[in-house]
Amino acid sequence: MNDTDNICAISTPQGNGAIAVIRVDGNEVFSLMDGIFEPAGINKAIKEQAPRKMHFGKIMDGDQVLDEVLVVPFHAPHSYTGNNMVEISCHGSRYIQQKMLQLLINHGARTADPGEFTMRAFHNGKMDLAQAEGVADLIASTSSASHKLAMQQMRGGFSSEIKNLREKLLHFISLIELELDFSDEDVEFADRTQLKELLEEIDRLISKLLNSFELGNAIKNGFPVAITGNTNVGKSTLLNRLLNEEKAIVTDIAGTTRDVIEDVINIQGIEFRFIDTAGIRDTREKIESIGIERTFSQIDKAQIVLLLVDATQPTETVTHTIQKVEDRMKGTQKKLLVLLNKVDQVSTEDEVVETEKAIQKVIHTEDELLRISAKQGTNIDKLTSTLLNSVNYSPLDQNEIMVTNVRHYEALKHAYDALQRAREGMESGLSSDLFVMDVRQVIHYLGEITGQITTDEVLGNIFKHFCIGK
Amino acid sequence: MNDTDNICAISTPQGNGAIAVIRVDGNEVFSLMDGIFEPAGINKAIKEQAPRKMHFGKIMDGDQVLDEVLVVPFHAPHSYTGNNMVEISCHGSRYIQQKMLQLLINHGARTADPGEFTMRAFHNGKMDLAQAEGVADLIASTSSASHKLAMQQMRGGFSSEIKNLREKLLHFISLIELELDFSDEDVEFADRTQLKELLEEIDRLISKLLNSFELGNAIKNGFPVAITGNTNVGKSTLLNRLLNEEKAIVTDIAGTTRDVIEDVINIQGIEFRFIDTAGIRDTREKIESIGIERTFSQIDKAQIVLLLVDATQPTETVTHTIQKVEDRMKGTQKKLLVLLNKVDQVSTEDEVVETEKAIQKVIHTEDELLRISAKQGTNIDKLTSTLLNSVNYSPLDQNEIMVTNVRHYEALKHAYDALQRAREGMESGLSSDLFVMDVRQVIHYLGEITGQITTDEVLGNIFKHFCIGK
Numbered sequence: 001m002n003d004t005d006n007i008c009a010i011s012t013p014q015g016n017g018a019i020a021v022i023r024v025d026g027n028e029v030f031s032l033m034d035g036i037f038e039p040a041g042i043n044k045a046i047k048e049q050a051p052r053k054m055h056f057g058k059i060m061d062g063d064q065v066l067d068e069v070l071v072v073p074f075h076a077p078h079s080y081t082g083n084n085m086v087e088i089s090c091h092g093s094r095y096i097q098q099k100m101l102q103l104l105i106n107h108g109a110r111t112a113d114p115g116e117f118t119m120r121a122f123h124n125g126k127m128d129l130a131q132a133e134g135v136a137d138l139i140a141s142t143s144s145a146s147h148k149l150a151m152q153q154m155r156g157g158f159s160s161e162i163k164n165l166r167e168k169l170l171h172f173i174s175l176i177e178l179e180l181d182f183s184d185e186d187v188e189f190a191d192r193t194q195l196k197e198l199l200e201e202i203d204r205l206i207s208k209l210l211n212s213f214e215l216g217n218a219i220k221n222g223f224p225v226a227i228t229g230n231t232n233v234g235k236s237t238l239l240n241r242l243l244n245e246e247k248a249i250v251t252d253i254a255g256t257t258r259d260v261i262e263d264v265i266n267i268q269g270i271e272f273r274f275i276d277t278a279g280i281r282d283t284r285e286k287i288e289s290i291g292i293e294r295t296f297s298q299i300d301k302a303q304i305v306l307l308l309v310d311a312t313q314p315t316e317t318v319t320h321t322i323q324k325v326e327d328r329m330k331g332t333q334k335k336l337l338v339l340l341n342k343v344d345q346v347s348t349e350d351e352v353v354e355t356e357k358a359i360q361k362v363i364h365t366e367d368e369l370l371r372i373s374a375k376q377g378t379n380i381d382k383l384t385s386t387l388l389n390s391v392n393y394s395p396l397d398q399n400e401i402m403v404t405n406v407r408h409y410e411a412l413k414h415a416y417d418a419l420q421r422a423r424e425g426m427e428s429g430l431s432s433d434l435f436v437m438d439v440r441q442v443i444h445y446l447g448e449i450t451g452q453i454t455t456d457e458v459l460g461n462i463f464k465h466f467c468i469g470k
Numbered sequence: 471m472n473d474t475d476n477i478c479a480i481s482t483p484q485g486n487g488a489i490a491v492i493r494v495d496g497n498e499v500f501s502l503m504d505g506i507f508e509p510a511g512i513n514k515a516i517k518e519q520a521p522r523k524m525h526f527g528k529i530m531d532g533d534q535v536l537d538e539v540l541v542v543p544f545h546a547p548h549s550y551t552g553n554n555m556v557e558i559s560c561h562g563s564r565y566i567q568q569k570m571l572q573l574l575i576n577h578g579a580r581t582a583d584p585g586e587f588t589m590r591a592f593h594n595g596k597m598d599l600a601q602a603e604g605v606a607d608l609i610a611s612t613s614s615a616s617h618k619l620a621m622q623q624m625r626g627g628f629s630s631e632i633k634n635l636r637e638k639l640l641h642f643i644s645l646i647e648l649e650l651d652f653s654d655e656d657v658e659f660a661d662r663t664q665l666k667e668l669l670e671e672i673d674r675l676i677s678k679l680l681n682s683f684e685l686g687n688a689i690k691n692g693f694p695v696a697i698t699g700n701t702n703v704g705k706s707t708l709l710n711r712l713l714n715e716e717k718a719i720v721t722d723i724a725g726t727t728r729d730v731i732e733d734v735i736n737i738q739g740i741e742f743r744f745i746d747t748a749g750i751r752d753t754r755e756k757i758e759s760i761g762i763e764r765t766f767s768q769i770d771k772a773q774i775v776l777l778l779v780d781a782t783q784p785t786e787t788v789t790h791t792i793q794k795v796e797d798r799m800k801g802t803q804k805k806l807l808v809l810l811n812k813v814d815q816v817s818t819e820d821e822v823v824e825t826e827k828a829i830q831k832v833i834h835t836e837d838e839l840l841r842i843s844a845k846q847g848t849n850i851d852k853l854t855s856t857l858l859n860s861v862n863y864s865p866l867d868q869n870e871i872m873v874t875n876v877r878h879y880e881a882l883k884h885a886y887d888a889l890q891r892a893r894e895g896m897e898s899g900l901s902s903d904l905f906v907m908d909v910r911q912v913i914h915y916l917g918e919i920t921g922q923i924t925t926d927e928v929l930g931n932i933f934k935h936f937c938i939g940k
Contacts, residue, residue: 013487013562016609018587018940020482021489021559053523054542065621067608072524089491092483092937093609095617117488138537139486139563147565151535467562470488 003123004083006032007112008104010097011469017092022100023469024086024109025117030073032107033086036060037071046086051075059090061103067096081117082124115466119459122451129451129462130159133405136466137220144269145219145393149404158209158401159450165202166446172198173439176432192426199423202442206416209401213409215393216402218303222264222273223391226298229308230321234341238308238374239263239274242384267384270391275301296328304335304390306383311343311351311371315358322362335390336367339383344373407462408449415445473593474553476502477582478574480567481939487562492570493939494556494579495587500543502577503556506530507541516556521545529560531573537566551587552594585936589929592921599921599932600629603875606936607690614739615689615863619874628679628871629920635672636916642668643909646902662896669893672912676886679871683879685863686872688773692734692743693861696768699778700791704811708778708844709733709744712854737854740861745771766798774805774860776853781812781821781841785828792832805860806837809853814843877932878919885915 006026012019024032030047037046039057049055054070070089079085090096101111113119115136122132134154141147153159175190218224227235242265263274275298299305307325309318322338329336338359346352352371359369368386372379403409418441425435447453476496482489494502500517507516509527519525524540540559549555560566571581583589585606592602604624611617623629645660688694697705712735733744745768769775777795779788792808799806808829816822822841829839838856842849873879888911895905917923 009488011488011562012482012490013485015483015485016937017483018479018481018493018609018937019491021491023488050523053520064618065625067621068625091605091608092481093611093617095612095614096608099614099617135561138561138566139488141563142565144565144569147563147569148534151537155535155538467486467488 003120006109008109009112009469016094019089020092020097022088025081025083029084029086035107046073049073066099067091081120082126114468115463115470118470119463128159130449143266143271149402162446163450166443168198169443176436206412209403210412212402216404220404222271224275224302225272225304226275226302227306228295233308233310234374235308241374241380267388299328306337308339308341311340311346315355319358319362338369340371341374343371344376411445411448415442418442473590476579478579479582479939486564489559490562490567492558495551495553499554499556505577516543519543536569537561551590552596584938585933585940588940589933598629600919613736613741619689619872632916633920638668639913646906673889676882679873680882682872686874690874692741694745694772695742695774696745696772697776698765703778703780704844705778711844711850737858769798776807778809778811781810781816785825789828789832808839810841811844813841814846881915881918885912888912
């Protein structure tokens with residue numbers, strides 16, 4: 001892996017715009033720029049120009065002016081990557097952007113791989129691996145909750161705590177290894193009480209982080225919600241209603257038109273992802289008994305289940321359906337929300353109250369019942385606030401640190417298992433050399449999270465999902 | 471028109487990317503930023519930070535970190551607009567970009583209109599109107615030739631020459647007006663010989679610019695080319711062949727994927743726009759005599775006409791077709807290129823030579839004949855170089871200044887007409903007060919080009935075509 005050759009990429013989004021920013025990074029980046037940049041006024045080499053300052057001038061392609069630009073030199077190690085680096089702000093035409101890259105390539109740069117600038121920053125110690133992953137998550141985040149978690153991760157998050165505890169563990173383990181060298185003399189350099197406390201502290205941190213994963217992952221990817229119920233009960237009407245409410249809250253500002261991600265609803269900064277709802281909406285088959293496997297598999301994948309029942313149907317049909325779903329959900333942590341739909345089409349309030357009483361008898365205490373009219377929009381606000389309450393996460397929680405990344409979760413899981421072995425070994429008076437092996441495992445897996453232990457393959461997998469120019 | 475209130479816009483292309491740049495401009499822009507920017511390190515007000523330097527820090531939305539950013543302050547008048555200005559480089563997620571704008575709006579900025587930054591630059595005398603139009607053309611340019619013309623215009627182009635001559639004319643006219651004040655005394659402050667020379671000089675410049683418009687406009691918008699010929703003669707095969715050749719020369723670099731603009735072919739930096747070729751390609755009707763009006767109207771709109779004839783058809787049919795087209799083109803400046811297609815399907819060379827001889831007899835001397843096979847790709851390179859030669863423009867011409875803008879052309883036309891009246895008046899000894907009126911007209915129209923004379927309506931029309939954030 002070459003971390004110092006000259007690389008270049010367009011760092012701003014693709015397309016035409018007022019400005020585009022091109023990043024050029026590498027050992028020889030200043031002399032490369034001297035070959036194509038004609039600074040206005042002071043005719044100095046780029047590396048002698050004031051760092052981190054915008055210098056106006058022309059980019060020359062031979063004797064032709066390609067563009068008038070602002071160039072910012074960053075001197076190693078005071079740059080994003082830690083290398084010498086230059087940012088060129090040029091006019092944002094596709095033509096100029098493409099020509100600019102061609103020119104840089106002709107002068108000895110190569111196009112950067114996705115995430116290569118950030119990978120260099122990682123290699124140069126500007127950030128750890130979890131922070132680098134936070135950068136990618138930050139750029140990908142689409143809701144205030146996922147944005148906040150990514151921001152925390154990018155700014156250090158649990159990394160520093162993990163690094164700190166890992167350091168301490170390394171210190172202890174080197175003392176114990178020293179004891180092993182002097183094993184004939186039966187000395188004890190490492191204070192066992194302190195070590196035990198440290199292992200407990202690490203246990204608490206890892207457990208807390210592991211527990212945060214389910215919520216963290218749901219916040220990052222959206223809470224999985226199933227909308228289910230018999231045919232014609234109003235599922236698609238409800239979904240459209242929810243999606244439209246959402247569109248109404250998103251303020252459209254020129255220049256930020258949002259990709260409509262169908263079937264993802266953002267409620268107060270938290271995203272709810274509706275599972276396989278296209279399937280439900282398309283179905284023409286009668287699923288009177290909700291017996292079909294697909295509906296159940298949607299329930300299995302969901303964290304929250306919205307079960308629509310039809311208030312105009314006989315009470316027995318309604319309670320039968322609910323009973324089936326309750327059976328399926330037994331023993332899970334899922335939340336059931338029974339929605340008594342079409343209440344506007346029932347002639348008397350008494351009838352609705354009767355049905356509600358019957359439903360209350362079959363649903364579990366922690367589940368909820370709400371009367372709605374998807375068509376009229378009745379109680380949709382109550383439904384969204386119930387959804388919000390059921391995720392048990394407040395975006396106002398400033399300092400809660402969560403694991404959102406599967407790779408981190410897996411490493412933590414491995415570290416946790418090794419830690420349990422180490423703790424048990426310590427309790428049962430296992431010999432120090434075996435105990436050391438388990439602790440070494442803990443150290444290894446904690447190091448994987450922050451990237452102190454890593455392989456090219458792991459890095460390749462992480463950075464290939466980055467965007468170009470980052 | 472308010473030119474000093476705080477405006478903001480995303481200046482980079484729409485979408486997700488590594489970096490986005492947000493511009494904020496206005497009198498109070500520094501105090502606005504002080505409310506949301508927490509600089510790392512030196513805790514100074516933004517206006518006290520080093521100008522044109524990137525300052526790292528956090529953008530705060532209340533007590534939440536919205537993003538870690540680089541902020542560059544520009545102090546009036548040393549900015550693009552001439553006002554106080556700030557550029558924020560943030561992470562390029564749509565979510566962050568949208569939130570950033572919302573935050574700026576909540577702190578008293580409004581979203582900028584298209585081109586509003588450049589309009590402010592114009593109002594503050596940072597550039598004249600023709601230069602501002604050059605900025606928009608530069609961003610819109612898609613070929614090296616159109617890019618070069620836009621660059622010249624943005625960098626001053628003919629503006630300075632026009633401004634200079636207009637100044638001289640103003641000087642003379644004020645002297646003549648002074649004479650009129652002293653009309654009883656029969657004095658002559660303005661040297662008539664010098665004035666006559668100045669009018670001639672202006673005439674030469676305007677004539678040169680007017681003459682450049684046809685070519686300049688074609689370079690900017692692409693040279694109009696008609697591909698015509700009888701049904702099944704191979705028009706669509708030829709067009710596809712040309713479009714594919716083009717794709718082969720465009721180097722695709724990740725991050726610059728080019729919108730495929732169908733039926734525009736870029737040959738060595740010059741664009742050729744194929745007129746209404748979709749119509750030709752779709753037609754099912756037999757147009758043996760090319761008698762139909764649509765074909766003729768394509769010819770009327772084109773500057774270059776590619777007439778395909780079928781080498782396997784009887785020579786009389788071929789020459790008849792060519793004769794019809796030649797008749798239509800009589801008296802125009804259009805260039806005809808007869809393409810003898812399907813030469814690969816003719817059994818002997820002699821036959822082809824025979825047909826060629828017959829064709830040479832009916833075509834005009836300035837027209838050209840080329841044998842090709844659209845299917846096999848024979849002589850397509852010759853065709854493209856012939857196209858290139860027929861536009862009579864070398865992109866290597868460094869300093870040729872051209873008018874590409876219809877608005878400029880019209881103003882020049884008006885100025886020219888007034889100038890002729892003035893010169894005739896001078897020759898025929900017209901009274902000074904009438905002569906002055908004509909010269910005032912010349913001054914007026916020249917001033918329209920550079921924007922020294924303008925109206926809100928004219929400005930509105932110009933800047934509404936800009937992109938947001940420029």
